Amino acid sequence: MVERSKLNIITSRVIITTMGIATAGLLAWRNWRTVKQGAKMAAQAIMHPAKTIKKVVQKVRAGVAHVKRQATKLYTATKRIVTHPIRTGRQIYRKTVNAVKRVYQKYTPRPIKRFNSAVKRTVTKRYNSARKSVSRFVKNTRTRVKKFFRRKRR
Numbered sequence: 305m306v307e308r309s310k311l312n313i314i315t316s317r318v319i320i321t322t323m324g325i326a327t328a329g330l331l332a333w334r335n336w337r338t339v340k341q342g343a344k345m346a347a348q349a350i351m352h353p354a355k356t357i358k359k360v361v362q363k364v365r366a367g368v369a370h371v372k373r374q375a376t377k378l379y380t381a382t383k384r385i386v387t388h389p390i391r392t393g394r395q396i397y398r399k400t401v402n403a404v405k406r407v408y409q410k411y412t413p414r415p416i417k418r419f420n421s422a423v424k425r426t427v428t429k430r431y432n433s434a435r436k437s438v439s440r441f442v443k444n445t446r447t448r449v450k451k452f453f454r455r456k457r458r
Contacts, residue, residue, distance in 0.1 A: 341363065412420075
């Protein structure tokens with residue numbers, strides 16, 4: 305399940321990136337007229353510097369902002385499409401789990417809850433201590449093996 309969702313995320317990123325690049329290209333092509341106007345204005349700016357530079361800057365800013373907006377729109381839309389199934393799966397799982405939890409919280413008498421939590425605690429403690437002892441055993445064995453191979457042969 306985790307691998308699947310990771311794969312989904314990677315795929316969605318690839319799709320989004322590709323579409324983003326494609327959109328940027330498309331917008332640049334579409335805004336070619338604006339770019340040409342900008343070039344014309346730049347030529348004018350050489351003749352009337354102060355007045356035209358302001359206009360050029362404004363045009364460029366507007367163009368960039370437009371491209372950014374479009375790219376953002378596309379990105380969010382694609383993301384929504386790609387991540388929707390993942391999100392719904394997660395929501396269904398969470399909802400059921402939460403419902404079960406709620407029922408347990410509401411309708412289980414306190415003594416039983418207390419007993420259950422005590423059992424849980426004991427199990428967790430035993431599990432942790434077992435895990436520790438196993439890891440300790442593994443560590444010790446590893447050092448023993450290392451020592452054995454480090455020993456000088458006579």
